[in-house]
Amino acid sequence: RRHATFGVVCADAAIRIEVSAGECVPMSDRTLLAAESGSATEVAPGLGSESVSAGVRVRVMPTFEPDHSDPFERRYIFSYSIRVTNESETTIRLLSRVWVIINAHGDRHDVEGEGVVGRQPTLRPGESFEYQSYCPLTTAWGTMEGRYQFERPGTGERFEAEVARF
Numbered sequence: 328r329r330h331a332t333f334g335v336v337c338a339d340a341a342i343r344i345e346v347s348a349g350e351c352v353p354m355s356d357r358t359l360l361a362a363e364s365g366s367a368t369e370v371a372p373g374l375g376s377e378s379v380s381a382g383v384r385v386r387v388m389p390t391f392e393p394d395h396s397d398p399f400e401r402r403y404i405f406s407y408s409i410r411v412t413n414e415s416e417t418t419i420r421l422l423s424r425v426w427v428i429i430n431a432h433g434d435r436h437d438v439e440g441e442g443v444v445g446r447q448p449t450l451r452p453g454e455s456f457e458y459q460s461y462c463p464l465t466t467a468w469g470t471m472e473g474r475y476q477f478e479r480p481g482t483g484e485r486f487e488a489e490v491a492r493f
Contacts (some may be wrong), residue, residue: 375407376491378471382415384478384489392461403468406461407493409443411475413450419477420449421456422485426473431466438473449480 375388388408395404413419422488426438441447462471472492478485 354480361382368492374493376493378489378491379414380489381486382413382417383475384410384412384414384464385475386410386412387489387490387493389493390407398467401465403464403466404461406459407471408444408459409490410455410456410457411448411450411488413452414456416449416452417479417481418449420480421447421475422478423476424473426471426490428469428471430469440467443475 375382375386377386379385386409390406390408392404392406394477396402400419409420417423421442422438423441424443428436428438430436439472446458450456470492474487475490476485476487
């Protein structure tokens with residue numbers, strides 16, 4: 328079983344992760360040309376997504392990673408950068424995430440877990456948290472969308488913020 332080593336940067340820490348085909352899975356139909364050509368490393372500007380819900384702005388920018396992909400083995404690695412901004416009037420804490428990932432064949436893969444990249448950031452009004460992650464696909468394109476669950480530490484109120492399809 329072949330593995331690709333991929334570097335992920337999270338806030339102040341650099342993390343190296345070994346990935347094998349079929350673990351996770353995402354990205355967007357808009358990454359099709361980048362994945363098929365194998366030469367582009369960044370998806371054209373404007374092809375990520377941005378959404379605002381419950382006072383939280385989520386901006387996503389996907390990138391095809393040709394150096395970590397192998398079309399002959401049906402392994403297409405996509406990274407994505409996410410910026411979460413608290414536009415509400417209160418402090419919030421990101422508790423968990425849910426991803427819905429669909430490949431070009433329509434195969435669906437759901438991913439749920441605590442926090443993001445091992446963290447559960449707390450954001451005061453106006454603050455942002457940025458992170459990078461990745462997902463391998465077995466097809467040259469797919470879609471990914473989901474939601475984050477947050478809590479308002481002062482009241483314990485829980486709410487969700489959408490991550491628009493990318």
